[in-house]
Amino acid sequence: MTTTHHLPAGKARTDAYAVEVTPATAGWGHAGLRVLELAPGGRHVLDTGDGEWIVLPLAGACTVAVDGETFRLTGRASVFAGVTDFAYLPRDAEVSITSRDGGRFALTGARCTRRLPARHAPASSVPVELRGTGACSRQVNNFGAAGVFDCENLIAVEVITPAGNWSSFPPHKHDEHHPGEESELEEIYYFEFTAHEGTPGLGYQRVSPSGNGTGTDVLAEVRDGDVVLIPDGWHGPSMAVPGHDMYYLNVMAGPDPDRAWLIRDHPDHAWIRTTWPEQPVDPRLPLYTAPERS
Structure with a gap:
């Protein structure tokens, strides 16, 4: 199995970021992710270059200054505490991110x-x-x-999986362009977990080859701050071990002319969807909901 697609915490660290995945380092053309850690009173300046970016607080609040505007992001205590507000950054912009109390902030990006x-x-x-x-x-x-937030190429969502559950199942793929059926999208998974009495959480991520059986092949134990790169292949399940809820941030982008998330289920496992109407949703969910519009 390949190991270049699983980046344990620290593997993708640079001088500026706790995580920095660029199209160049990933070996593909479009999707990127940065995780910025700021100390109390910290400030970071970046140039968005040829990409569009979303600043998403993972823990803490921040102020984003771009194009003569200032956005104050309320943020959240952690990814398990609530939905957060966020800011969109256009390409070819100089941006300042500051945080009075410090925090951790994801920058999800795509060339555009x-x-x-x-x-x-x-x-x-x-x-x-x-x-x-x-x-x-x-x-x-x-x-x-x-269909929810307007970008040119970037697609990004957060997934929370209660302890003991399986996400990204049935396994699915989006590595070929079939109009109306499947998108061609690169994807990044970034993980965080709840701890239990001081013991850090963990989970497992599977990616298996699609097509002729060659391609991305990963079975990884993932922990806080780990990243999995998915240029192709069936991905799933993402397994949360008992006792630890799992969070992952998905960043997707690709060459298709239409910005769409169209997937194809693995033919051996697609049948699982037919069982869902017979079972209730896990009563632990939703972990939280978005606040009411004011």
Whole structure:
């Protein structure tokens, strides 16, 4: 199995970021992720270059200054505490991110050609979806989903899987362009877990080859701060071990002319969907909902 697609915490660290995945380091053309850690009173300046970016607080609050505007992000205590607001950054912009109390902030990105306006999205605008039932139950925060928030190429969502459940199941893929049926999208998974009495959480991620059996092949134990790169292949399940809830941030982008998330289920496992109407959604979900619009 390949190991280059599983980046344990620290493997993708750079001088500026706790995690930095670029198209160049990933070996593909479009999707990127940065995780910025700021100390109290910290400030970070970046140039968005040829990409569009969303600043998404993982823990803490921050202020984002771009194109003469200032967006104050309320943020959240952790990814398990609630939905967060976020800010969209256009390409070819200089951006300043500051945080009075410090925190951890994801920058989800994709190469693009159009320059859309910078803007702030409140937490109340984020649709919270419950997907699957029974042991396949999970929560999806569709903050940057296609059809929800306007970007040119970037698609980004958060998934929360209760302890002991399986996400990204049935395994699915989006590595070929079939109009109306399947999108061609690169994908990044970034993980965090709840601890139990000081013991860090963990989970497992599977990616198996599609097509002629060659391609990405990963079976990884994943922990806080780990990243899995998925240029192709059937991905899933994402397994949360008992006792530890699992969070992952999905970042997707690709060459297709239409910004869409169209997937094809693995033919050996697609039948599991037919069992979902017979089972209730895990009563632990939703872990939280978006606040009411003011």
